[in-house]
Amino acid sequence: MSEAAKKPALTPLDDALATLLAQIQPLAERETLPTSAARGRVLAADLISPVDVPPADNSAMDGYALRAADAAAALPVTQRIPAGSLPQPLAAGEAARIFTGAQVPAGADTVVMQEHAEFADGRVRLTQPVVPGQHVRLRGEDVRAGAVVLAAGTRLDAIALGLAATAGAAELTVTRRPRVALFSTGDELVMPGEPLPPGAIYNSNRFTLRALVEGLGCEVIDLGIVPDKLDATRAALREAAARADLILTSGGVSVGEEDHLRPAVQTEGRLDLWAIAIKPGKPFAHGRVGAAHFIGLPGNPVSSLVTFLLLVRPVLLKLQGATRLAPRACRIAAGFDWPRPDKRREFLRVRLDEDGGLALFGNQSSGVLTSAFWADGLLDNPAGQAFAKGDAVRFLPFSELLS
Numbered sequence: 585m586s587e588a589a590k591k592p593a594l595t596p597l598d599d600a601l602a603t604l605l606a607q608i609q610p611l612a613e614r615e616t617l618p619t620s621a622a623r624g625r626v627l628a629a630d631l632i633s634p635v636d637v638p639p640a641d642n643s644a645m646d647g648y649a650l651r652a653a654d655a656a657a658a659l660p661v662t663q664r665i666p667a668g669s670l671p672q673p674l675a676a677g678e679a680a681r682i683f684t685g686a687q688v689p690a691g692a693d694t695v696v697m698q699e700h701a702e703f704a705d706g707r708v709r710l711t712q713p714v715v716p717g718q719h720v721r722l723r724g725e726d727v728r729a730g731a732v733v734l735a736a737g738t739r740l741d742a743i744a745l746g747l748a749a750t751a752g753a754a755e756l757t758v759t760r761r762p763r764v765a766l767f768s769t770g771d772e773l774v775m776p777g778e779p780l781p782p783g784a785i786y787n788s789n790r791f792t793l794r795a796l797v798e799g800l801g802c803e804v805i806d807l808g809i810v811p812d813k814l815d816a817t818r819a820a821l822r823e824a825a826a827r828a829d830l831i832l833t834s835g836g837v838s839v840g841e842e843d844h845l846r847p848a849v850q851t852e853g854r855l856d857l858w859a860i861a862i863k864p865g866k867p868f869a870h871g872r873v874g875a876a877h878f879i880g881l882p883g884n885p886v887s888s889l890v891t892f893l894l895l896v897r898p899v900l901l902k903l904q905g906a907t908r909l910a911p912r913a914c915r916i917a918a919g920f921d922w923p924r925p926d927k928r929r930e931f932l933r934v935r936l937d938e939d940g941g942l943a944l945f946g947n948q949s950s951g952v953l954t955s956a957f958w959a960d961g962l963l964d965n966p967a968g969q970a971f972a973k974g975d976a977v978r979f980l981p982f983s984e985l986l987s
């Protein structure tokens with residue numbers, strides 16, 4: 585067989601992702617957690633608010649509540665309403681002293697901030713014209729009772745948890761954590777904390793991948809480092825398949841004789857996909873071992889990171905029933921020329937630069953993890969497409985991908 589004939593056809597990224605996601609059925613099991621423990625999880629049922637938020641009209645300022653129609657007169661101040669207290673109705677021709685967050689009394693329709701009023705002898709006089717309704721936050725303007733506050737399939741970030749709490753939810757029903765068995769392959773790998781013998785490197789993928797998996801609300805089953813041996817790789821796959829929903833590995837997935845993952849998966853299960861037309865991250869593998877999904881990421885640290893973000897992140901989200909799998913992207917000006925594009929769709933490590941559009945990290949090698957640490961996200965450049973400084977390019981922010 586000629587070298588050319590041995591070359592695998594590279595699958596386009598979008599096709600690979602579609603194939604991968606088509607195999608994923610969301611997990612059916614759910615659990616109920618305290619709201620404070622649900623960060624990073626996916627809501628399994630619509631959350632409906634039993635209350636209006638805010639529950640009553642309330643003041644946005646420290647000042648005076650009154651009827652806008654009375655604004656011209658010096659009004660007697662007939663009550664004082666701190667936040668948390670219950671006001672008396674306000675009669676025509678009266679004003680109430682009021683504080684931010686306090687309930688606006690029935691009868692009042694407007695709040696004047698104290699800086700725009702003068703108080704003397706029990707009466708308040710306004711020093712500025714009023715706009716009727718000003719500084720009153722209306723009952724239900726944030727959330728209406730009976731409305732869906734958070735839909736099933738929502739990922740619970742800090743803001744979503746706050747919104748759930750604002751509707752009074754002490755507990756949330758979420759999809760159970762997917763179990764992800766993680767192992768790194770490579771005889772050269774040594775764990776941080778151990779001495780570094782000649783020829784060895786520290787295992788960084790294990791830390792990056794573990795943090796990414798946990799950040800997506802999943803449980804990690806850490807199977808450590810597996811040697812570059814076919815038998816050891818097969819044994820690790822069998823153990824992982826018995827314990828996990830997804831087996832995630834890094835390294836040993838390329839074409840060298842020391843890359844045992846592909847043959848091991850072919851023997852223990854089946855391989856559905858291998859090699860994607862992206863840079864970095866070409867040698868990406870997907871298949872099944874027993875009932876578990878298998879995903880093999882390339883060993884180079886940036887390749888492993890990028891393939892995780894583009895392909896594994898949506899899988900872990902879909903397993904949990906999340907409705908939004910794709911990260912939001914935007915088009916933004918490139919701050920540099922890119923005259924010699926790759927034949928593969930390329931994901932460049934770039935940083936947001938207020939003055940000049942996206943800036944490029946100098947060394948784009950897939951072994952240089954510093955490039956990703958420095959960057960704010962990935963510039964997604966189509967295969968074979970050159971661009972010049974000032975051209976609009978597609979930007980995938982890490983704020984989307986790493987959340």
Ligand SMILES: Nc1nc2c(c(=O)[nH]1)N[C@H]1C(S)=C(S)[C@@H](COP(=O)(O)OP(=O)(O)OC[C@H]3O[C@@H](n4cnc5c(N)ncnc54)[C@H](O)[C@@H]3O)O[C@H]1N2
Pocket residue numbers: 768769770772773785786787788789790834835836837838839840843864865866867881882883884885887950951
């Ligand atoms: N003849 C060819 N060689 C290679 C090809 C190719 O198409 N033909 N593809 C290259 C590309 S692209 C990549 S990416 C790598 C992927 O290789 P593997 O997935 O088999 O990974 P390894 O060979 O095991 O390691 C690659 C590289 O990454 C380092 N590594 C591995 N694991 C870790 C870890 N846990 N932490 C830190 N660094 C790790 C490893 O030491 C190697 O330097 O293959 C190319 N070769």
Ligand code: MOO
Pocket residue numbers: 862863864865866867882884886887950951
């Ligand atoms: O895909 Mo490799 O990830 O180009 O270095």
Ligand SMILES: [Mg+2]
Pocket residue numbers: 835836837838839840842843883
């Ligand atoms: Mg290799």
